[in-house]
Amino acid sequence: MDKMFLLGLSLFCLLQGGEPKLGKRTKEIVCSTCERFREGSCLEGAGSCITKVHKGCRSQSFYAYSKEIKGWEYTHAKLECVEKCGEPVVFLAWYHLVNICCSEKNECNIGYSLA
Template identity: 30%
Template sequence: MDKFLLLLLMLGPLPVVFFQAQALMCTVCSSFKDGRCLKGKGNCTLNSVSACRTMNIFIFSETDGWLQDHTELDCQNFCFPSQLYYEQVKVSTYCCKNQDFCNRYQKFVNKEIY
């Protein structure tokens, strides 16, 4: 009987270890331009209400139209996909939480938006 109790005590925490959800990771960069992170490179971990965010910032030029200025990558609570315009600036926001580093920068490909 003592061996049975000891075995139960030893096996007790195992289901908790096997069934814990893995936290998702996102890429962080406060200024991504020309294929590389210029400032603030790192990672962040999602919590239950956050998502990986990609924000593309564009500046309007009379001769060339909308030109990408830079991209920001991070974790954001209550992330909402959007396109906002303010005078000569456009900010396009994409959100994802389908896999680790889903916000890793990819040049203007169709991003999965949740």
């Protein structure tokens, strides 16, 4: 009787939610977070966040229009965890954003900052 109970409990645990859980672990990765990242350093709000590998880490680079150089000038990047990356490039009147997402390794978004 005890063996049947343990067998039933084991099967219940394996089939919890209607599908087997063995081999279905969702890998988590650590992303760097920073409100103002520039020249390889976090100037404001350094930290980290954990996301699922199918979500990702984002490096969002900000460019502002400069009247002095009559063109776009890099200002800083923001590093974060995201559900969706968003459009690769977003153009607005006085600034634009470049979004680069990754999920191949921990803190991959540091390497993708365009600073």
